[in-house]
Amino acid sequence: MFFYQTYAKKAGFSARKGGEHHSGGIIKTKYFVCSKEGHKPLAFDDPYSKLSKSYKSRNRPTIRTGCKAQIKLCSTDGVLYKVDKFVQAHNHSFVCPKDMHLLPAYRHLSETQEEMIWDLGTLNLGPVKAFNIMRQRYGGFENVGATKDDFKNFRARIHSYIGEYDADMVINRLTDKKQFMVDYSFVHSVDENKQLIGLFWADGLCKRNYAEFGDVISFDATFKTNKYKMVFVPFTGIDNHCRNVTLGAGLLASESIESYKWLLQSFLDSFGKQPKVVVTDQDPAMKQAIEVVFDKSRHKLYFKRHMCDIVWTDSIAPETFEREWKLIMIEFVLTENKWVDDMFGMRSLWIPAFYHHEPMSRLMRTTSRSESENHFFCQVANSQLTLVEVFNHFDGAMDVQRFNHWKNDHISRNTTPDNWSETTLEEDAMKIYTRSIFADQQAELYGTLSESLPMETKIEEPFLKISMKDFKAHGDG
Secondary structure (H helix, E strand, C coil): CHHHHHHHHHHCCCEEEEEEEEECCEEEEEEEEECCCCCCCCCCCCHHHHHHCCCCCCCCCCCCCCCCCEEEEECCCCCCCEEEEEECCCCCCCCCHHHHHHCHHHCCCCHHHHHHHHHHHCCCCCHHHHHHHHHHHHCCHHHHCCCHHHHHHHHHHHHHHHHHHHHHHHHHHHHHHHHHCCCCEEEEEECCCCCEEEEEEECHHHHHHHHHHCCEEEECCECCCCCCCCEEEEEEEECCCCCEEEEEEEEECCCCHHHHHHHHHHHHHHHCCCCCEEEECCCHHHHHHHHHHCCCCEEEECHHHHHHHHHCCCCCCHHHHHHHHHHHHHHCCCCCCHHHHHHHHCHHHHCHHHCCCCCCHHHCCCCCCCCCHHHHHHCCCCCCCCHHHHHHHHHHHHHHHHHHHHHHHHHHHHCCCCCCCCCHHHHHHHHHCCHHHHHHHHHHHHHHHHHEEEEEEEEECCEEEEEEEEHHHHCCC
16 A cells, blocks of 8 residues: 555555455455545435425535546465556546645644644644644645644544543543542532532642632632533632732532532632631622631622722712712721722712713723733633543643742742842841732832831830831921
8 A cells, every 4th residue: 555655646646445355364355546436425315304404415525536547456365465457547637746735645643743732722722723833833834744624623533532421531530640649639529410510629739838828718710611611610829929829629510509518618628727718709609608618717709899890980970989989888897998088089080980971081991911810721721622621721721820930939039139228127028028029018118218217116026116207298297
């Protein structure tokens, strides 16, 4: 076959296997024919099937022309073959050399390319983007050795292979991790039909991070991360560089109270202690589950969510804004906060509700770059992923997060920031804080030291207490 394929490629056509004749358990005769041999089978037109359901015929072109070109090989022992017949004449034109890479017989994905398609998939890059990357890398379409359709078909074969065993494959994978990895936690739940309805997992590093940064955690449900519409629920803390750190994650088939209770109990069983503060949105199911499972934790709703609903909109009247503002101040115990009162006093200068009749006022908005955990994971997820792919994407995202933490640790250990004020106070702060935290504290220190005067010094073991006066704000009085 290799000899005939090589001959066909040089001549400008492609070949395929024909028939075989067996005798006595060995192949006596083999045929290799031109790929244009034969004719397209006639489709059976069944009018009854068309009436039973909507019918749309696909107009597929054919390459078959009834070409008789072939080679016939014969053997007496099934090991050595000789050419018994060779038909050279074709009834069609040959393909020009620059188009040979488009023939199916000469298109194939190498093992390296298949691995690259899978790896790029973990970065949420689909088969078409993978093809474009390789086209650029290899220097043109003709050098890739396959087409976009071949890339998409490979991804489809992966999904077909995973098929109905998707959940089983994930559970087996996590079970192996739990068995062989130190301090790995994994819990799953199924319903009465043996359908997967809940997953929770956390590795040893998640648990060590929880011990360091788990006083305050937040969690929120994220949608469109998999083909089964299971909600993804990451548990998030803030590390010593003021960056998100993942403390565990779960997948739930529904957002019911019982589902959240199961997830929170799995979290508690894995980590052994409740967080001091839990921050969520206003989801009532979450609220009730937290009250039952995290009974010693303080539950906080997102203050920002409440404020944004009334602050960054010009679709409400000023009277409505003032009424809603007072309700939020009461709910979050801010009625005696001076800064909040001052901002409310200036409401006509910054609240859109007070200037929505002004021309171009809709351009007056604030924009911010989302650093939420959900956004972080959604960058490497989509609604078409199998569970196997979800976990591959999750592991890749965790690698990125942990590398960034490692890099920030390295920067904090091996760099020294400028001492703006050249004071012992700022020098001590450099030793205490990481670079990310110190950058914020430095501005506060510099402002305090440049605009304030020390008024009183007291020794309160083991601290030295210094009282400062802001002379810029209060003058000499």
